[in-house]
Amino acid sequence: MRNVTLADNERELSSISSAIAEQTAQSLQGVELLLRRAAVLTDVERVGTSSSTSTEFLRGQMGGVPQVRELTVADASGKLIASSAAADGSAINIAARPYFQYLEHAKGDAIAISEPITSMVDGKPTFAIAIRLESDSGRFEGVAIALIEEDYFRNFYREVDLQPGTQIRLLRTNGEPIIAYLQPASAPMGKRIQSVTHLVHGFPLAIQALRNESFVLADWRAFAINVLVRTALIATVIAMLAFLLIKLLRSLQGVIEQLRSSEQRWRAVFEHAPVGVLVLHAHSNYLMANPAFERMLGYSREELARLRAIDITHPDDIEVTKSNIDDLVTGRCDSVRFQKRYLHRDGHVVWTDMSIARVFAIYGPAAQSGRPTEHMLIATAEDITQRLDDEDRRRRLEDQLRQSQKLEALGTFAGGVAHDFNNILGAILGYGERALSVLGEGTPERRYVDQMTRAGDRARLLVERILTFSRSGMTARVHVHLQPVVAEAIELLKGTLPATIKLDVRLDADDAFAMGDATHMHQIIMNLGSNAVHAMPQGGVLGVALVRVRSGAPVSFSHGAVGSRDFVRLTVKDTGIGIPADVLERIFNPFFTTRRAGEGTGLGLSLVDGIVREYGGGIDVQTAPGEGTRFDVYLPVTDAPPAPHEHGRESLPHGDGQVVLLVDDEDTLVTLGEEVLAELGYEPVGFRSSIAAWEALVTGPNRFDAVITDQTMPELTGLALAARIRTLRPGLPVILCSGFSNTTLERDAREEGVLTVLRKPLRQADIAEALARAFKPASSH
Known part of the structure; x- marks a missing residue:
């Protein structure tokens, strides 16, 4: 009976430790999932999120996870970069913690359990669960740490209704106890202990259930004594049989109570299981x-x-x-x-x-x-619904990132081609203008040259589209009154519609202005409208709407995301055939088209996407096969009125013999520029090397009255030359020319003191007006 009692006790301890180990694994899996979500905070910190925002973010993640008392993220040096605690932990460094050093040299999705520690934020005893954070290349970037509420586990152990003298311990794999709970007992503890240990699945932990044999064998000893006494006295005292029978029944009642207690313990596990x-x-x-x-x-x-x-x-x-x-x-x-x-x-x-x-x-x-x-x-x-949704969202974000990288590479290539092409166009259009100025009206030669310059203008517009596609075509923005521009584009589109398509226009954003280019709005409407017409071969309704909306919080669309501000929403929808799912994810790819060869270039929606992203907006696409497609284009607006329009002048401004230093690595453009400057009344000095031009400036810094320089040159770029001029002669006007300009170049040019940035190919009027602005302050004196 003693062996049976010990075996039963061992089975009970095994069941208890197994159930608690399963519960512990489920609880810690929730903590691990919380750490994986909190790991994205490191990306938030890189872009400058405030500490209060990160604290609120981490506290929000802790909702519904009572076992976590604090959530912390540390960088690769051990410095805390974010914590759910209200106190400022920026001066705390955990690099000396053993679990931090272990994760620093681990690989993959490593997880570590710390020894019992004291929180560096609030000084309370706890223990930590930490995961390794690493980049896509496997480089260690820090750790995400969850400090665990020890009372959460102690309260659970207390609710299991353990027998007196029973102890539950949460151990690390090296046997070091992290949490220990002992059910109080009235009798003194013996030296012989029964224990059963179960590993916590998925974590370097184990649950150990212990019980003193003196408590386990208490009933057995009582029963054995009763049996011995009964055997010794049975021959002499018949009345003791009844007494011993009563004692036996009482012992059986105790067993029944133990069974009932065991059932209650298992019922507690069943009722409180997290799964x-x-x-x-x-x-x-x-x-x-x-x-x-x-x-x-x-x-x-x-x-x-x-x-x-x-x-x-x-x-x-x-x-x-x-x-x-x-x-x-x-x-x-x-x-x-x-x-x-x-x-x-x-x-x-x-x-x-x-x-x-x-x-x-x-x-x-x-x-x-x-x-x-x-x-x-x-x-x-x-x-696992939320986990699957998170994985699906992560895959979509990865697909968007890969697509963005592809577009960036194509844009860089397109921008390089546009730069070289602009230099060629500059020579064609420049000499074309000069040829027109010397040819008589009505002559065949003038007609030929005029056609040549018109073709050059069309080529220049093509380069503009390429630069827009490469997200580098917007250099200077002006205030654009959107509703008249949209109405004008719709009138142009209306003339191309077949009789089977009805146009439904609703414009309700008369007070909306945007910083940009009216041509871009034309391109958006014409491309979206053309695609909508193509999607309705049997006819239908083409709807165009413009309305001003307010976004109170950041929003992610099917293509792009916007912050909290005012927007104008341009809607172009059709009642056509819709877009299949396998085509929808590729519609903004450059050169992708569903039309037959010769009917489309595949650049229309790529151009729209490039313009919208350049404006800081987003595109939301809704479609269903057989029910039509709707494109919602969101563009940020400004309340400032549009800049007044300047009328062209009948004659170009001329100079008074000022000396202009001209720098370009293209021989043809230097020769052309010298002729144009001479014709405008300036004395040009051309250089085909930026180094030679700088040496001329050093030799005679007061010789020149202005500098016109190209940006992209092999030895010294235009911005670098402008920076040197600024140190040599700060007041010398510098005009920068580029065939591949963007807003970044304009910002850098302003910082280097450049007067203006002109986009190639240059016209004589561009040069004349820029020089007139450069010398205007001097002439006013």
């Missing part, structure tokens, strides 16, 4: 379901008792569920694990990770045949 636990008949009704499963699907225990497993299973997963249960019933396997979808009571889909095992079989009247009539199954269901 759904089910007991059911194979292919039949649910017998039991814990509260976690009820909350997961929205059904009460009574409703589940009237349902079968397939009644609330997603129709597409019924067969796989039946197949796995059949494998258990036929004995092909003892347990199965798979993912399946349930239908929540309100209709939405719940993804679960199922684990099912066959426990035993119940025999009915057919037991004589040796065949069981029913099979009992026990299953656990973990809700």
Whole structure:
């Protein structure tokens, strides 16, 4: 009986430690998932998010995870960069912590459990769970740390209703205890201890359940003494038999109480498990379901008792569920694990990770045949809907990043081609202008040259489109009154519509202005309108709407994201054939088109995407096959009125013999520039080398009255030359020319004191007006 008592106690300790280890694993898995989500905070910190924002972000992540008392992120040097604690932890460094040093030299998704520590933020005892943060290349970037509430686990151990003298300890794998809880006992503890240890699945931890043998064998000793006394006195005192019988019944009552206590302990584990636990008949009704499963699907225990497993299973997963249960019933396997979808009571889909095992079989009247009539199954269901959604969102973001990188590479290539082409166009248009000025009206030669310059203008517009596509074509922005520009573009589009297409226009943003270029708005409407017409071969309705909207919070669209501010929303929708899913994800790719060869270039939507991104806006696409497509273009607006329009002058401003230093590495453009400057009344001095030009400036700094320089040159760029001029002679006007200019170049030019940036190909009027502005202050004196 002593051996049986010890064996029963060992089984009970094993069950307790196993159940608590499973609960601990489930709790820590939630902590690990929280750490994975909090790891994105390191990217937030790089772009300058305030400490209060990061604190609120981490506190928001801790909602519903009571076992975490503090969430912290540290960089690769051990310095805390964010914490859910209100105190400023910027001066705290955890590089000396053993778990930090372990993760620093680990690889992959490493996780570490610390020894019992004292929080550097609030000085309270705790222990830490930390994960390694690394870049895509595997470089160590820091750790995300969750400080655990020790009382959370102690309270759970206390609720298990342990016998007196029972101790539960949470150990690290090296045997070092982190948390220990002892059920108080009135009697003194002995030296012999029974213990059972179970590893915590997925973590370097173990649960150890211990009980003193003096408590375990207390009932056995009492029973043994009673038996000895009864045997010794049975021959002399018959009356003692009744007394001993009563003692035995009392002992049996104690066993019953122990069984009842054991049932209560297991009921506590069943009721408080964080995952759904089910007991059911194979292919039949649910017998039991814990509260976690009820909350997961929205059904009460009574409703589940009237349902079968397939009644609330997603129709597409019924067969796989039946197949796995059949494998258990036929004995092909003892347990199965798979993912399946349930239908929540309100209709939405719940993804679960199922684990099912066959426990035993119940025999009915057919037991004589040796065949069981029913099979009992026990299953656990973990809700993984959010995790799958997070993984899907991460894959979409990765796809967008790869697409952005492709577009950036294509844009760089297009910008380089446009730069070289602009230099060629500069010579063509420049000499074309000069030829027109010397040819008589009505002569064949003038007509030929005029056609040549018109072709050059068309080429210049093509370069503008290439620069816009490369996201580098916008150099100077002006205030654009959007509604008249949109109305003008719609009038142009209306003339190309077939009779089978009806135009529905609604413009309600008369007070909206944007900083940009009116030509870009024309390009957006014409490209979206052309695609809409192409999508309605049998006719339909083309809708165009313009309205001003307010975004109160950051919003992510299907293509791009915007912050919190005022926007104007341009909507172009059709009632055409729609866009298939496999085509939708590629519509903004350069050179992608669904039209036949010769009908489209595939650059239209790429151009629209480039313009919208350059403006800091976003595009939202909604489509359904057979129901049409809707493009919503969001552009930031400003309340400032548009700049007044300057009328052209009948004659260009001329100089008074000022000496202008001209620098360009293209021989043709230097020769052309000297002729143009001489014709405008200036004395040009041209250089084909920026180094030679700088040496001329050093030799005679007061010789020149202005400098016109190209930006892209092999030896010394135009900005670098401007920086040197600024140190040599700060007041000398510098005009910068570029065939591949952008807003970054303009900003850098202003910082170096450049008067203005001109975009190639240059016209004589551009040079004349720029020099007039350069010498205007001097002439006013």
